[in-house]
Amino acid sequence: xxxxxxxxxxxxxxxxxxxxxxxxxxxxxxxxxxxxxxxxxxxxxxxxxxxxxxxxxxxxxxxxxxxxxxxxxxxxxxxxxxxxxxxxxxxxxxxxxxxxxxxxxxxxxxxxxxxxxxxxxxxxxxxxxxxxxxxxxxxxxxxxxxxxxxxxxxxxxxxxxxxxxxxxxxxxxxxxxxxxxxxxxxxxxxxxxxxxxxxxxxxxxxxxxxxxxxxxxxxxxxxxxxxxxxxxxxxxxxxxxxxxxxxxxxxxxxxxxxxxxxxxxxxxxxxxxxxxxxxxxxxxxxxxxxxxxxxxxxxxxxxxxxxxxxxxxxxxxxxxxxxxxxxxxxxxxxxxxxxxxxxxxxxxxxxxxxxxxxxxxxxxxxxxxxxxxxxxxxxxxxxxxxxxxxxxxxxxxxxxxxxxxxxxxxxxxxxxxxxxxxxxxxxxxxxxxxxxxxxxxxxxxxxxxxxxxxxxxxxxxxxxxxxxxxxxxxxxxxxxxxxx
Amino acid sequence: xxxxxxxxxxxxxxxxxxxxxxxxxxxxxxxxxxxxxxxxxxxxxxxxxxxxxxxxxxxxxxxxxxxxxxxxxxxxxxxxxxxxxxxxxxxxxxxxxxxxxxxxxxxxxxxxxxxxxxxxxxxxxxxxxxxxxxxxxxxxxxxxxxxxxxxxxxxxxxxxxxxxxxxxxxxxxxxxxxxxxxxxxxxxxxxxxxxxxxxxxxxxxxxxxxxxxxxxxxxxxxxxxxxxx
Numbered sequence: 162x163x164x165x166x167x168x169x170x171x172x173x174x175x176x177x178x179x180x181x182x183x184x185x186x187x188x189x190x191x192x193x194x195x196x197x198x199x200x201x202x203x204x205x206x207x208x209x210x211x212x213x214x215x216x217x218x219x220x221x222x223x224x225x226x227x228x229x230x231x232x233x234x235x236x237x238x239x240x241x242x243x244x245x246x247x248x249x250x251x252x253x254x255x256x257x258x259x260x261x262x263x264x265x266x267x268x269x270x271x272x273x274x275x276x277x278x279x280x281x282x283x284x285x286x287x288x289x290x291x292x293x294x295x296x297x298x299x300x301x302x303x304x305x306x307x308x309x310x311x312x313x314x315x316x317x318x319x320x321x322x323x324x325x326x327x328x329x330x331x332x333x334x335x336x337x338x339x340x341x342x343x344x345x346x347x348x349x350x351x352x353x354x355x356x357x358x359x360x361x362x363x364x365x366x367x368x369x370x371x372x373x374x375x376x377x378x379x380x381x382x383x384x385x386x387x388x389x390x391x392x393x394x395x396x397x398x399x400x401x402x403x404x405x406x407x408x409x410x411x412x413x414x415x416x417x418x419x420x421x422x423x424x425x426x427x428x429x430x431x432x433x434x435x436x437x438x439x440x441x442x443x444x445x446x447x448x449x450x451x452x453x454x455x456x457x458x459x460x461x462x463x464x465x466x467x468x469x470x471x472x473x474x475x476x477x478x479x480x481x482x483x484x485x486x487x488x489x490x491x492x493x494x495x496x497x498x499x500x501x502x503x504x505x506x507x508x509x510x511x512x513x514x515x516x517x518x519x520x521x522x523x524x525x526x527x528x529x530x531x532x533x534x535x536x537x538x539x540x541x542x543x544x545x546x547x548x549x550x551x552x553x554x555x556x557x558x559x560x561x562x563x564x565x566x567x568x569x570x571x572x573x574x575x576x577x578x579x580x581x582x583x584x585x586x587x588x589x590x591x592x593x594x595x596x597x598x599x600x601x602x603x604x605x606x607x608x609x610x611x612x613x614x615x616x617x618x619x620x621x622x623x624x625x626x627x628x629x630x631x632x633x634x635x636x637x638x639x640x641x642x643x644x645x
Numbered sequence: 646x647x648x649x650x651x652x653x654x655x656x657x658x659x660x661x662x663x664x665x666x667x668x669x670x671x672x673x674x675x676x677x678x679x680x681x682x683x684x685x686x687x688x689x690x691x692x693x694x695x696x697x698x699x700x701x702x703x704x705x706x707x708x709x710x711x712x713x714x715x716x717x718x719x720x721x722x723x724x725x726x727x728x729x730x731x732x733x734x735x736x737x738x739x740x741x742x743x744x745x746x747x748x749x750x751x752x753x754x755x756x757x758x759x760x761x762x763x764x765x766x767x768x769x770x771x772x773x774x775x776x777x778x779x780x781x782x783x784x785x786x787x788x789x790x791x792x793x794x795x796x797x798x799x800x801x802x803x804x805x806x807x808x809x810x811x812x813x814x815x816x817x818x819x820x821x822x823x824x825x826x827x828x829x830x831x832x833x834x835x836x837x838x839x840x841x842x843x844x845x846x847x848x849x850x851x852x853x854x855x856x857x858x859x860x861x862x863x864x865x866x867x868x869x870x871x872x873x874x
Contacts, residue, residue, distance in 0.1 A: 509792050
């Protein structure tokens with residue numbers, strides 16, 4: 162039987178780093194075993210998966226120590242669903258691995274169709290990949306792995322960027338497929354609970370990439386729970402962490418009172434012009450929403466419901482097609498950038514798109530300098546756990562660190578309206594507590610705070626929830642009397 | 646008729662675009678310019694599914710054309726005909742290719758380059774994979790623009806400020822594209838691309854009669870200004 166993995170004294174030292182990310186790791190995975198690889202951020206879990214998949218050198222230069230042996234065909238699923246797309250049409254995308262393996266074209270298409278059916282994608286092979294949602298893209302990537310008849314399935318946080326419903330769909334697909342094919346499975350995830358029922362072994366890596374536990378799921382859940390939870394891993398049965406609130410001086414708005422922001426019968430059409438003509442998609446339809454000061458409002462609803470569009474329109478970053486946003490004295494989309502920034506702070510979903518400078522410290526100071534507010538940069542960095550990285554390049558930070566920096570960069574100037582787009586997706590418990598804490602503290606200090614999110618833990622911290630479905634209010638939002 | 650171009654062989658589309666360069670060499674005066682451009686516009690009106698899209702592309706080229714007209718007018722003896730001819734020559738040179746390039750499907754182009762022209766498979770496939778990411782760049786641009794605006798670094802109404810803003814966005818977009826490319830190459834190598842010196846192709850690279858017809862049309866269009874000189 163094929164599908165085994167053997168690591169002997171494995172280590173990896175990226176170019177330019179003194180200490181290896183992983184060192185002296187011994188691990189043997191038998192064919193057909195299903196292993197959950199757990200551990201805190203930075204323990205080198207992704208490095209191990211990339212080494213097994215044979216793409217460590219592609220991901221970056223460095224020194225490989227020890228030995229990595231694999232038997233059988235390897236399939237790797239990555240965190241960001243968009244990264245794996247290589248073709249404009251689904252069929253061609255799924256066939257990519259088969260082409261590389263020099264499978265004859267006639268033999269390819271039955272395998273492609275069977276794989277698409279196995280992952281429950283109802284579209285034909287000609288369907289454009291650009292029209293797939295995040296969850297569907299991840300299932301298409303899984304179909305690509307399946308069509309190649311992988312003996313070993315390596316999953317690097319495959320559901321961390323998806324909402325709960327989509328994540329569950331992808332997970333069920335994966336477990337069904339593995340049960341069917343008997344493939345070896347190695348999963349890396351931040352949220353462990355949903356996987357524990359589907360694996361038969363849990364390997365826990367420590368901070369320096371050493372194996373600190375190697376056990377069965379039941380023993381693991383019983384013995385390691387609290388240790389890992391405090392190390393930032395989401396553990397089954399452990400409630401969401403207490404939000405860590407920054408000192409009031411860092412978040413109390415510099416202009417008070419904060420405005421009440423009101424969306425009235427807001428409609429937004431998103432248009433895309435390409436060679437096939439102009440496509441108009443209705444993102445919002447006559448949506449009402451109110452963001453009041455001293456409160457946290459969560460804009461909830463499934464993926465594609467229009468949460469992010471509503472948030473951007475409230476923040477003057479998207480022009481409404483009809484309806485209006487009241488509360489700032491003029492329509493926010495017509496405000497000058499600097500005047501808008503003085504009132505509104507917006508945290509983008511992808512932190513990498515938000516960085517303007519090449520130093521963490523400058524990043525936090527940039528907006529305050531622009532709008533003329535004095536900010537204690539060191540205190541902000543200390544609260545976010547970034548004080549030791551003050552002179553680092555923002556792009557060199559880990560995912561969680563980038564998320565916290567994006568928060569500080571967007572909000573350090575103490576705006577009176579805070580807008581956060583999916584601020585907790587894929588984050589460990591430490592980052593979650595920092596984000597939720599900032600939101601709560603700013604609201605206590607008088608700000609109007611809103612987040613687009615499908616994180617149920619974050620919803621439970623909210624004072625108000627505006628639910629959207631298909632670009633409309635799922636239930637009519639109550640208007641606040643006397644609001645302007 | 647309007648399905649011909651979207652369904653055409655990508656090699657034919659590229660050839661028609663390249664032939665337009667040959668046509669532009671024959672543009673010597675306003676008469677040849679008008680005839681050459683007229684022939685292309687007529688063909689476009691009959692063959693393209695959406696004239697609006699071609700107009701959008703024209704707007705981009707018009708900027709280059711206008712700047713050429715003005716500089717030729719200032720430097721070339723203030724002769725309006727010479728200046729206009731130079732401007733129209735640029736439109737004839739660039740417009741057909743700019744419009745047709747949008748109809749090139751990256752996978753089908755790779756099929757043709759790899760199977761019909763027998764170019765090395767790895768660069769061809771990598772090129773096609775990169776090309777299909779072009780659409781995502783617009784979205785990234787929008788995100789970068791929003792962030793700058795929200796953080797107080799958006800442009801003012803001043804054209805100079807807008808120009809600086811666009812340049813800064815373009816640089817950020819480049820950085821973001823490089824980072825995406827690095828992540829994508831990991832995904833591709835994990836799917837067996839690293840060791841695939843030779844590969845098979847999931848779809849054939851056909852050449853149809855319609856392709857021959859379109860190519861002939863491209864030759865005729867390019868010949869028109871040479872014939873009326």
